[in-house]
Amino acid sequence: xxxxxxxxxxxxxxxxxxxxxxxxxxxxxxxxxxxxxxxxxxxxxxxxxxxxxxxxxxxxxxxxxxxxxxxxxxxxxxxxxxxxxxxxxxxxxxxxxxxxxxxxxxxxxxxxxxxxxxxxxxxxxxxxxxxxxxxxxxxxxxxxxxxxxxxxxxxxxxxxxxxxxxxxxxxxxxxxxxxxxxxxxxxxxxxxx
Ligand code: GAR
Numbered sequence: 001x002x003x004x005x006x007x008x009x010x011x012x013x014x015x016x017x018x019x020x021x022x023x024x025x026x027x028x029x030x031x032x033x034x035x036x037x038x039x040x041x042x043x044x045x046x047x048x049x050x051x052x053x054x055x056x057x058x059x060x061x062x063x064x065x066x067x068x069x070x071x072x073x074x075x076x077x078x079x080x081x082x083x084x085x086x087x088x089x090x091x092x093x094x095x096x097x098x099x100x101x102x103x104x105x106x107x108x109x110x111x112x113x114x115x116x117x118x119x120x121x122x123x124x125x126x127x128x129x130x131x132x133x134x135x136x137x138x139x140x141x142x143x144x145x146x147x148x149x150x151x152x153x154x155x156x157x158x159x160x161x162x163x164x165x166x167x168x169x170x171x172x173x174x175x176x177x178x179x180x181x182x183x184x185x186x187x188x189x190x191x192x193x
Contacts, residue, residue, distance in 0.1 A: 012044025021184030030191035139178035
C-alpha cells in the first residue's frame with residue numbers, strides 16, 4: 001500500500017473525490033496518510049479532519065522561500081511514496097522535484113497544452129478557455145517536473161463547452177465530468193505500478 005500525501009490550498013473538492021474513491025475501493029493500491037495546506041483556513045483542512053486524515057498547514061508566511069524544502073523534509077519524514085497536488089497553488093521548486101521525481105502528480109483544469117503554465121490556475125483557466133472560444137475543454141492529470149504543467153501526461157478527459165457558459169459554470173462541469181473522475185483513476189494507475 002503506497003502512502004499518499006495530498007497538497008491543497010482551497011476548497012478541496014478534489015481531495016474529497018480522492019477520499020471518496022478510497023472508501024469506494026476505486027483507489028486500493030494507496031492510502032492518503034497526510035494532507036498539507038498552503039493556507040491555514042482552507043476548507044480542505046476540514047475535509048481531512050472529517051476523514052480522520054492528519055492535516056497540517058504549511059504557509060509562505062511561516063516558511064518564506066524555504067516552504068518547498070520544508071514540505072519536502074516533512075514528506076520524507078512521513079515516508080510518503082506519492083504526492084498529489086489537488087488545487088495546490090504553490091509552484092514546487094528545488095529539491096522536492098528531484099527527491100520525488102516521477103512521484104508527484106497534479107490535476108490541471110484544461111486539456112494540456114492549452115491554457116496552462118504560469119498564471120493559469122483555478123477560474124483563470126476557464127476564463128481563458130471561454131475568451132479563446134474553444135468548444136471542448138477538460139482536465140489533465142500529469143507528472144510534475146520543473147516546467148509548470150509540463151510533465152508527462154497520465155490521463156485526460158474532455159468536456160464540452162456550452163453556449164452561455166460562465167467561468168463558474170464551466171469550472172463546475174469540468175470538475176464533475178472530468179477532475180473528480182480522472183484524478184482518483186490516475187492515482188490508482190500510478191500507485192498500482
Ligand atoms: C481545481 O479545479 C484544480 O484543477 C485547480 O484548482 C481547483 C481546486 O479546486 N488547479 C489548478 O488550477 C492548478 N493549476 P478544489 O480545491 O475544490 O479541488
